[in-house]
Amino acid sequence: EAQVTQNPRYLITVTGKKLTVTCSQNMNHEYMSWYRQDPGLGLRQIYYSMNVEVTDKGDVPEGYKVSRKEKRNFPLILESPSPNQTSLYFCASSLRGDYQPQHFGDGTRLSIL
Amino acid sequence: TQLLEQSPQFLSIQEGENLTVYCNSSSVFSSLQWYRQEPGEGPVLLVTVVTGGEVKKLKRLTFQFGDARKDSSLHITAAQPGDTGLYLCAGRYSGAGSYQLTFGKGTKLSVIP
Numbered sequence: 001e002a003q004v005t006q007n008p009r010y011l012i013t014v015t016g017k018k019l020t021v022t023c024s025q026n027m028n029h030e031y032m033s034w035y036r037q038d039p040g041l042g043l044r045q046i047y048y049s050m051n052v053e054v055t056d057k058g059d060v061p062e063g064y065k066v067s068r069k070e071k072r073n074f075p076l077i078l079e080s081p082s083p084n085q086t087s088l089y090f091c092a093s094s095l096r097g098d099y100q101p102q103h104f105g106d107g108t109r110l111s112i113l
Numbered sequence: 114t115q116l117l118e119q120s121p122q123f124l125s126i127q128e129g130e131n132l133t134v135y136c137n138s139s140s141v142f143s144s145l146q147w148y149r150q151e152p153g154e155g156p157v158l159l160v161t162v163v164t165g166g167e168v169k170k171l172k173r174l175t176f177q178f179g180d181a182r183k184d185s186s187l188h189i190t191a192a193q194p195g196d197t198g199l200y201l202c203a204g205r206y207s208g209a210g211s212y213q214l215t216f217g218k219g220t221k222l223s224v225i226p
Contacts, residue, residue, distance in 0.1 A: 004155075033214065042119075042218035043156070043201065050212060058213055090155050097212040099144035099163055099205065104155025 002027045006091050006105035013081060014113050021076045021108050023091030031097040032074040033058065034066065036087040037107075043090070049074055050097050081112045117204055119217030126192055127225050134187045134220045136202035142182045143207045150199040150219075159187075182207075192224045 004025045013019055025032065033048035035058075045058030049068040063085055065077040074093075078085060089108045094100040118137045126132055136145065144163045148156035160169050162178035162185060169176045173196075175188040189196055202217045 031212070035216075040218070043203075043216040045214055045216075048212060048214075056212070059215070092155070099146070099161050101146070101158040101161065102148075102156070102203075102214070104157070106153070106155055 002103070004091055004093055004103050004105040006089075006108050008108060009106065010109045012111045012113065015082055016080050019078050019081060019110075021078075021089060021091075021110070023074045023076065023105060024072050025074075025093040025103070026072065027093060027095075027103065028071065029093035029095050029103070030071070031095070031100070032068065032091065032093045033102070034064070034074070034076045035090045035092065036060065036085075037090060038087050046076070046089075048097070081110075083112050086110060086112050117202065117215050117217045119202055119220055121220060122218065123221050123223075125223040125225065128193060129191050132189050132192060132222070134200055134202075134222075135184070136186070136204070136217050137184045138204060138206075140183065141207045142178075142185075142204040145178060145182075145185045145202060145204045147176055147185070147187055148201040148203060150201060156199075156201055189222075192222075194224045194226050197222055197224050 007022045030051045034046040035043045037043045044060045047066040049055045091105045092102040094102045146161045147159045150156040160176045165182045166180045167178040173190045177186045200220045
């Protein structure tokens with residue numbers, strides 16, 4: 001089954017403790033991206049990747065890192081999480097970075113105390 | 114950061130009524146997509162529009178792209194309770210950074226039986 005898989009689905013952690021949210025897709029898509037969704041602010045793009053070893057900032061990249069060492073994986077790294085990064089995070093992929101449909105994962109709800 | 118204004122933010126209507134959701138920007142889109150999101154899930158693509166003036170239909174949903182490619186609308190005819198959800202427009206802008214995807218804040222639709 002074609003899908004985008006995020007892990008974990010839920011995480012409660014403390015300020016400053018490094019964490020990684022993994023994202024994997026099995027559709028051989030070139031384009032992958034990360035979003036955060038907050039009430040009243042909608043979905044905002046954090047980082048995106050056009051292909052392996054090619055990443056670029058979205059609208060809200062501060063406090064996040066990403067890497068794209070393999071085509072299928074696009075982890076989101078929070079080196080020193082802070083409470084303002086408490087949010088619902090979505091990973092998405094598409095065949096290319098143009099008008100192709102984005103396929104979203106089911107989300108990761110992250111709470112930073 | 115490009116701004117994509119979506120209205121209304123909330124909409125509660127009776128089953129059988131018609132409704133229209135709007136998505137506007139001061140900049141030109143290279144493409145625009147409409148997504149629907151259910152609670153606890155990631156957004157799912159409904160349609161992509163690329164050409165100015167384009168109209169696409171998906172059963173009772175009609176999507177229109179403005180002639181100048183700066184606005185779009187989603188019209189639902191005879192709404193049903195199954196249409197309840199969060200509707201999101203997302204645009205890619207022409208020019209630099211055109212691989213970045215910007216979402217509107219969404220329209221939360223409730224259709225009352």
